[in-house]
Amino acid sequence: MNKELRKVIWNSIKRSFKGKLWGFLLGSFPSLIAILLLGKTFLNTTMENSIIIGVSILGLILLIRMFAFLFRDVSAYYVYRKHESKYGDAIIYLKDSFSKAHHYRKTPGHQDEEFMSSLIDFCANLKKTFDGITKASCSVSIKVPIQSADVDEKASMENLCRDPEFYKIRDTDSYKQTNHTIIGNTAFQKALNNVLKGNKVKYYLNNSISKTRDYENTSKDSSKDGKLSYESELVYPIIPMINDDPKNILCKGFLCVDCDKENAFNDHYDVAIIEGVADGIYDLLSERAKNQNNG
């Protein structure tokens, strides 16, 4: 048993001795006498048996309270340990990534190596975060649109970077040769539509890809069996969280997280994490573009 759990149990036991109830039952001499004489008054028992009944009632109340507090506090502890603390880890991982990104932005004459290092670091730490949250294998990538002769709804997206664990496995030659268009991918299309509609919800979340009808994904074309290696995906457009011009929003690409497990992502904390990171990546991309224009 670890130290934290022992402390939780000890606090629960201490709490079961405290409270208004004990003040009411034992707060004064007459109330104590009343409890000890319960048996004698209502059950016509002897004095000795009445005292035993009174003490037993008090002991029973104490035990019930103790078990109730123990159950509540220990279960809360395990929920925190198993679930919520993963979000605490996210803060620690992403703090490092954001500090790298801030350093890049604050340092004049930034280099492309630092830029790419910051982006890959975001992907690596997001992967670590989501691996912990989902207890499954996740992959994170940053996709950007590329300039081509025919740029329209069919605009092609390419991976700028991916988490280091999956870049060799996923970014195969076949994957690179496939034309990943916006309209050919439900996730990009829906996310872009959400931004255009001014929806509060700007992400695309699918927790059961294989069971989704009309789901399109160009990555299927580049896999050998025509199947995707993931079952859940969360895609967020790389846009600023607060926009100067709400009528014209600048989008620099998409931040994509996928997981091999069904129902991997929740739309509360997980989306908030990816939203914050997308905003940070937007800043990095803007800073580099600004630097390029000045240079």
Added chain:
Amino acid sequence: MDKQKARAKIGFEVLHKDNNSVTFKRLIPLRNRNEKEVRAVELDLTKVTVKYFNKEDLIHLQKIGDGIYKAYEEKHKNLPQKVFGTVVDFVTK
């Protein structure tokens, strides 16, 4: 499905494009309005400008990325892998 219907299904279309970006606007149904009125409404709605990367620039950054991935791999190799890798390098290079 004709082009118009396909675009309506997508929900957006290109408003304008240049060498650096493409701007999309929403498509809304006619609903007793003529095309001119619909266009006016559409232009007043939120638009999204997608900035794109120059292909050469992207390749340049991806090459830098390849070097960073290798450094990550090296950093996360365990001791037997590192020893084995060093021996292989010594014998083969």
